[in-house]
Amino acid sequence: MSPVELAPPALSGAREAFIEGAYLISSILFVLGLKSLTVPDRARRGMQLAALGMLLAIVGTLVHHEIVSYGWILAGLALGTAIGWPLGTRVPMTAMPQRIAISHMFGAIAATLVGVAEYRHLAGLPGGPGHGQMAALGFEVLFGSLTVTGSFMAFGKLQEFLPGRPLTFRGQNLLSAGLFLAGVGLMAWLVVAPQHPAAFLAMLAVGLLFGVSLVLPIGGADMPVVISLLNSYAGLASSATGFAIGNNVLIIAGALDGASGFILSVVMSKAMNRSFGNVLFGAFGAPPPPSAAPARDVAVRAITPEDAATELAYARLVIVVPGYGMAVAQAQHQVREMAQLIERNGGTVLYAIHPVAGRMPGHMNVLLAEADIPYDRLKEMEEINGEFKNADVALVIGANDVVNPAARTDRSSPIYGMPILDVDQARHVIVLKRSMSPGFAGIENELFHAANTSMLFGDAKASLAQLVHEIKQA
Amino acid sequence: MNLQLIELYVFILAGFVGFFVITKVPALLHTPLMSATNAISAISLVGSLVLAGATDRGTLSAVLGFLAVTCATINVVGGFIITDRMLRMFKREGGPKGRAR
Incomplete structure (x- = not known):
């Protein structure tokens, strides 16, 4: 397939061996890098090894015999680095x-x-x-x-x-x-x-x-x-x-x-x-047929930030349920601040992460980790669902469909059968929400009408800041 | 054995390795996992480099190679940096590398 070799056979053989060796080592480093992602404490080191593997493969390739000039290569590497660098360092986690x-x-x-x-x-x-x-x-x-x-x-x-x-x-x-x-x-x-x-x-x-x-x-x-x-x-x-x-x-x-x-x-x-x-x-995600959710007269209970703060301040176990709304409001730092205050009062704060919370796999975990919340507090759905019955308060921040009990009970619901977080089993559910508009799936959420649910209306970030302020007073 | 058959073996076995390793990655790290695999698959840079350097194949080919090198480099550089940036944030409570809370 390649043109006739111009270099003497011995030299080209050595070059070939160098390239193949580099590729083999980088393949191994890639697998080890991914393997390291199974253990959070080792992940960073492992991925740095994978990056080294990439460098090795690139260096190996540069001596490939079909490469006769380096002008276009250097230009591409330079331009790619100029664009890739800010994409790596500047893009916010949200x-x-x-x-x-x-x-x-x-x-x-x-x-x-x-x-x-x-x-x-x-x-x-x-x-x-x-x-x-x-x-x-x-x-x-x-x-x-x-x-x-x-x-x-x-x-x-x-x-x-x-x-x-x-x-x-x-x-x-x-x-x-x-x-x-x-x-x-x-x-x-x-x-x-x-x-x-x-x-x-x-x-x-x-x-x-x-x-x-x-x-x-x-x-x-x-x-x-x-x-x-x-x-x-x-x-x-x-x-x-x-x-x-x-x-x-x-x-x-x-x-x-x-x-x-x-x-x-x-x-x-x-x-x-x-x-x-x-x-x-x-x-x-298209709006469901209008008959799907008959409008109900059941009033929702609104709660004032003062009352919510009092309750949170003396809670023993608070489970925070973050959703896309938290990411949009960029409220993760206020969440951390509030959690620290609750912990100072002797309470425990855990985070329940639904697999599809957010817009990509694992997005919530990254946002909460960025806010300096230790990762052992972030719990997967199967792990946390048994804990809700022990929770004094479940604080739902900008999540909707992933906490909708209709997924368990209502056969006619489009989300019926979807595994959800059992927040309704908590003693008290406080939902931070902008308004009563339905979630992305456009489905009525009966959680909001439940007897043990209170709604705290407003922008998530502003509401949390207010809660932090009030807990300090409490 | 036919060369393409060997390649098929490599592909299938690597797919198995990937499957068994990645099913063990906790949901906690799914976002870094995605950016990591994205950075790693930017290894297609290797093919782009040869293309951009084989200028004896004509200018059009070299320009296509140049564009491919640029795009793949964006993912190599940006991908590994952002993966590292994310992984740096994951800290255990009072863990070995944990910053004081």
Whole structure:
């Protein structure tokens, strides 16, 4: 495949061994880096090793025999660093979902461009690409292109320059299915007859369109699944690149990424009690039919910050349930401040994190850790659900669907069967909420009407600041 | 054995390794996990580098390579930095590296 070697065989052999050795070591370091993420205390060190592995792979590649000049390489490395540095150091933790979405796009662009250039190169050679190689290039460009536009749509929804609600029209699923079949069909055709640049470009275009039609109809609350899925696709595109250019470290790293994204999407789907297909084609998040939630006359009990503060100040166990509303209000630092005051009075504060709280997997944990809350206080759903009955106060901050008891009781509810946090078992539930508007899923929440629930209306950050002030007085 | 068959073995076995390792990552670290895997899969930079450096294939190819190098480098640099930034924040109560509360 490569042009005739100009270097003497001994030298080229040593160079080859150096490159392959570097790739092997970096593959090992990548696996060890991910392994370290299973233990929070070792995670940082492990990922630094993985970064070292990346550096090693890059240095190894720079002596590759097909590289004849370094101008474009240095320019790309410099520009990429100039953009990547602030994206790493400056982006606030609240913006993490859109930051991750856009990085899936960058990864997919790189894979797609390599695929396009490789096809162009191979199609110019006398034999053209082989069938196996063409299959790899097809996967690479198809997965890559749909991830490019899909991630950009997800980014737009999270950054809110595109509407977060699902954008749907009649025949949407038909269009998506048609695009999918067209993409697969073009790829199959190319594998059989690789020398068709027009078909290749058409496949690229179909992939780009499919990415748009796939993500546009998906609502904001479903973003955790979408981001995970795109993570998986970006990994598979990287892996396919490895197949296309015959590079094992790409295959390995891409497979790790693909597996990770896949696992996360399964975890997220389960936490919403929905299937993949339902997330992708169900357009969940659209307002339900009006008959679903009959308006009730039951009044909600409002509570004043003073009363809430008195109760919190003398509570023995408080469980905080954070949701996307806390992230939007950026209230995590006030939460920490309040928790410290309660702990000073001898109480315990724990945090109940639902898997799909926020807009991406684990988002709440990052925000609370940023506010200097020790991670052993952050409890997963299965771990904390038994504790609610012992809690004096469950403080719900900007969460809605993940605490809706209808998921347990109301068969007609769209979220029926979804595992939820059992906050209603706490002695007293205080819900911090802007107004009585329904949550993202547009479903009435009977928790707000329960006898042991009080509502503290207002902006989460302002309410918490007031609570902190009042607890100090109490 | 056919080279592409070996690659398929590598892919499938790596997928298994990924599956078994990542199922053990606690939900606590799912966001850093995603940014970490994203940074690692930016290893496609390796392919982009060769493309950008093989200028004997023509300018268009080198320019595509340059763009690919840029995008992949964004993820390598930004991805590892932000992962580290997040992991630095996770502290145990009074733990070994815990900042005083």
